Amino acid sequence: MNSYLTKNIRKGVYVFINLFALSIISCNEVKKKEETIEITLGEQIEKKYTHELIKCQAYTDSLSKSTSRENFAKYYLKSRAIFKQMEPIMAFHDAENYKFLNAPNILKVEEEDATNIKILSPKSFQVLEETIYADSLEVTTIKNTAELIRNRLKLIEKNTKLSYFKNHHFLWLLRDAVLRVSQTGITGFDSPVLEQSLEEATIVYKSLKEYLDFAKTKFKNKALYTNWVNEINATLKSLESVKFNEFDRYNFIKNHTHKQLDLFNKTVEDWSVEFPFTLALNNNAPSLFSGKTFNPKYYSDAKNIGYSKKVVALGRDLFNDKGLSKDGSMSCATCHVKEKAFTDGMVKPKGQLRNSPTLTYASLQQNFFYDNRAGSLEGQIVAVVKNDSEFHTNLETLQKVVEENSNYKVRFDSIYEGEVTDYTVRNAIAEYIRSLNKFNSKFDLNITGKENSLTTNEINGFNLFMGKAKCATCHFAPVFNGTVPTLYKDTEMELLGVPAKNDTINALVDADLGRYYFYKTEERKHFFKTPTIRNIELTAPYMHNGVYTTLEEVIDFYNRGGGAGIGIDLELQTLPPDPLGLTDEEQKNLIHFLKTLTDKS
Template identity: 60%
Template sequence: MIYYFKTITKGVYACIGLFAILSISCKNTENGEANNANKPSLNSFIAQTYKENLINCAAYVDSIQHTQSRQELERYYLEARSLFKAAEPVLAFQDVSNYTFLNAPNILKIEEEDLTNIRLNDPKSFQTLEESIYADNLDMQTIHGAAHLITQRLKLLEKNTDLSYLKDHHILWMLRDALLRVALTGITGYDSPVLEASLSESATVYNTLKSIIIAAKPKFQDKALYDAWLNEINQTIGLLSKGEFISFDRFSFIKNHTNKQLTLFNKTVADWKVKFPFTMAINNDATSAFSNATFNTKHFTDLKNPKTGDAVVQLGQLLFNDPNLSKKGNMSCATCHHKDKAFTDGLQISRGQKRNAPTLTYAALQQKFFYDTRAGSLEGQIVAVVTNQTEFHADLDYLLEKVEQNTAYKPLFDSTYNGKITDFTIRNAIAEYIRSLSPFNSKFDNNINGLENTITDSEKLGFNIFMGKGKCATCHFPPVFNGTIPPAFNETEVELLGVPSKNDTISALVDADLGGFHLFGTAERKYFFKTPTVRNAALTAPYMHNGVYTELAEVVDFYNRGGGAGIGIDLPLQTLPPDPLQLTKKEQQAVVDFMASLTDSNFKK
């Protein structure tokens, strides 16, 4: 999530990316073919262009250190940012940690490994520069300090980058990551919180992709496929270049362009005869980001070989609904997670607990569990439920004993785990059942995938607001609409929203639950909670970790006011932008309608 100070529309951004675009396009003729007959290898071309972008970007950022003129600061920033975006496809794939450092939101970064390893890092990133340079009052110390660190990091990257290892599958992964990053974060304002330059910056990214496709022309056996790529990328660049942040139709962009590009990607895999050595978060043959075939769920578990398959899921479902696994024999997982309520319980606070029961749908597609992120896997979360005195009030030995005593389970474990009944196989089976609860078959999914044409104008408008003006998607990232950041899906964010203890906009007080603070006692983690999915939100009332809101409209109103800050709750580390979103009543209702369209079809009556 991005904390921003003000929103500015800058006409100067019409020419953002000019330097980077010219540095690439000057090497090409009008029809996209290289003038130079002695073309370098694809690896050499990518490496050379990438390093040139880093060098020139570093030069402009370095210039920021040596001026106090607002006009020059803005000019140097725009040039540097354009070059950074031109380098982004390679940098984000090649070195995700440095990319994240350079592109980090301008909020305090807290890293907690254990009680002895807690790090608080102030960001020194392009977002720091953007928010500082375009602030009402210039903080030259912050601007020059961030510029210095960014310059040094860029120079270090340029000196130590070796792309000679790149093989065809790396290049295709790089290409796919870039187009997904644009669709899922780039066009949302995620990393351009003040200027809202997301569309022109995304056009710059696509210019880099175009240059790579042109350099890769000899690899294409199917020349029509090569032409299709160029035609599609040129259309996309034109659309993004002419687009306006608030009015841009992101639904149509993803449906008609991102999905088409994923299809071209798969055709290119076949044309180049590429075999991928392994699967990352996104399945290698995915044709949409919004499908039950999109994700490799093994990416979201720390287990090397978790069991999968229908038989394991069915076993897990039986265990999930078995109250005999609790000490008193009166509680199962289903006690707090009812299927008809999208696996929530409809209560403000679950019985005997201190927080609202979150949906288990799409729970598999995250890297942290519980509102305070105290578990790192579904199997680990189940341990906490079993041992919690107000839940199962048992231990793993008791869990194992109860399953072994039920003779009906034995043949099921024989056919799934080779007869091995252990606390792990029990937990793994339950976890696999939960991992099966991500069908991606909602009305919204079916429409964006072209399977039906039933989405209403209000639902479509709501998605576009969610992804744009409302900046909802800068916390609730598509396609899961939770806090796990695409396209790598390696990190699940936590946020400080300033949730009130009561539904009160006059004399609101922050809810007393300190959230993430309870993990390691880090003061800067007070009131932080994991960002949940809004899929199936129409069925999961009440809302927020304390169930303070009973209607989705109330949740949207809370965000529209600026979160806690908008109702008088003063929390300096609030990560939600404090400025009102200025959504009209029609726009707020559209967001509610969009979220309702995310209800999975198996819950429809």
């Protein structure tokens, strides 16, 4: 064989061998890719979640077919435990179904507009808990509720796909679960009768431990994963063998929740995660009680240009300018005095129906006014401008007054590129109000470890607030208003049965019908928004009508069971009517805590 032919045969063999090798490598890569697809984090979680959904269906099915209180209780506890195992996934991935299944046993009213109002009776685990453990057994209600829950779980199972999960989804759900436990899970919010919140928090953390095991390979820093495991084990230990009323919630949040937020931020860095957007909480929030925790833009108009010192300074001047009112006698500061935490110390301002609420932390909610009728701070200002007892003018005049002020005109030219409109005027004032979220109270500085000055009585007061006194089931930490964690979208309204006068013998409900005036929905009579209680030491008198002048009177009202406890019979009262049973010392400790929420500035 000549050398030319030999050379080409060898060349062909080499090419064949190389092609064969490449095909093997390619097949191996495809195989590896297929194996990777088979064990993605999302699918691992989906497998666990689906199994739990099926198991929960089985227990609720058994519950719906039971006839005795013993079996009702048995299958309720089993199904509820599985529901809590699923909670981190369902609450994140399927928030509306989670809200449906975990809803309080209170009539739900949805008011989209005057032509679309829905009155819904809840069918949830909380309904089961309250009916199964009630003095008289409502068998039909229990069976129907259990059957509806089972059907809803079946529907969720059929429509669950978690393969879309990316690293940032996993980290978001991890953080949400941690915060949910600290803000509602340990307060009795969704276990009002049995108060098995600590046991349920244990179930949640055990579930999180499993999810973290699924994600173990994602940690570049293996010590970080170990730190997570150790921290969850320590958290579980802190939750075990402690009675509901004796649990130290202050140290739980300080030493566990905040440590887990720190681990979360370190994991974000370790995994090189970039979040696609920011919701109510900043993605790098260092703690629950920090000025860097919340994202105020989440609650503001899409046109909002954002926070800056220049905008805030302009807004502050407009806020204090009486020239914006028709007769030059009133500014925003007339009813919202800085030294009184932006209230006015009056029962009701002249000509007004209700007490002036604080503007501190007001921006961290979706709705405004006691009846929730405005959807933004900018929108709320419109009502003030047009109100006959306040500015008594209109938006066109407001704009003209500002335009004709040379000082304002120069500043608007600089900040809003020459646009003096009614919106930019309102936006500047709103931005000033958004700057009033200081998170620098004595309590904030202590729970974040910057100070160590809280007294035992103050800490006991916080633990009562978050536990036995049930305050935190309506006033959610850290803002202590009615905006429900962890989505922070819905601002709750409550029917407390507030009396017209400070009278516990012949009490009559206050005549103000609250939310009812907005859509004339009968089931919304006497409903009012749950406001923040931060700076409450400075904001007397209290309640929407200013009926109580001291914190002692407020605590006494709640301790008696609200309106029901002083003889006001309102069918839809959302506050549990049973007395709290707080001792005199416990009531004093609650007030000690409340006073630690006063901002330093």
